[in-house]
Amino acid sequence: MQKARYNNGFTLIEVLFGVILVGISIACLVATNITSTRANNIAMNLSTAEFLTEQIRELTTLLPVVDPEINWETIVTLGPESGEIWSDYDEVDDFDGFDSANISAPISADRKVLNDFSAFTQRVTVEKVSDVNFEQVVPDNYLSGFVRVTVEILLNSEPLYSVNWIRTVRTQN
Numbered sequence: 001m002q003k004a005r006y007n008n009g010f011t012l013i014e015v016l017f018g019v020i021l022v023g024i025s026i027a028c029l030v031a032t033n034i035t036s037t038r039a040n041n042i043a044m045n046l047s048t049a050e051f052l053t054e055q056i057r058e059l060t061t062l063l064p065v066v067d068p069e070i071n072w073e074t075i076v077t078l079g080p081e082s083g084e085i086w087s088d089y090d091e092v093d094d095f096d097g098f099d100s101a102n103i104s105a106p107i108s109a110d111r112k113v114l115n116d117f118s119a120f121t122q123r124v125t126v127e128k129v130s131d132v133n134f135e136q137v138v139p140d141n142y143l144s145g146f147v148r149v150t151v152e153i154l155l156n157s158e159p160l161y162s163v164n165w166i167r168t169v170r171t172q173n
């Protein structure tokens with residue numbers, strides 16, 4: 001009778017083995033879940049970065065690259081005119097040096113402060129590039145009809161995403 005009970009039950013080693021197997025399975029499930037949550041977070045942060053980049057692109061698309069009144073080929077300093085703040089920027093070159101950290105949160109295409117995205121930062125650089133090689137940055141007073149606009153997105157001050165595009169100057173005037 002004792003032998004029958006022994007055969008129908010589990011030995012201590014079998015029970016321990018079972019417990020270990022269940023433990024390993026749970027650990028694997030938790031690890032998979034953590035990995036998938038991280039992947040989701042990364043994907044979500046990148047979509048936010050794209051969204052914030054698009055805000056700058058949309059905001060600057062309809063603006064002239066530089067003030068049509070000034071002679072582009074001799075302009076020496078890119079950036080806002082004296083006294084101009086981001087809400088007044090009326091040319092693309094005004095955005096050179098723009099950093100949304102100075103406002104507290106990124107801005108939208110219609111110039112609203114997006115407080116819900118305050119962990120993110122938009123940085124904009126506008127540079128003149130060579131007429132024949134858009135990869136080559138040239139001095140501000142160089143004779144060139146093109147600028148490169150670069151938008152960099154940071155998350156908690158860490159670089160996350162960067163995009164640039166070329167705008168032509170001469171056809172705007």
Ligand SMILES: [Ca+2]
Pocket residue numbers: 080081084088089090091094
């Ligand atoms: Ca301006």
Ligand SMILES: [Ca+2]
Pocket residue numbers: 066067079080081091093094
């Ligand atoms: Ca300007």
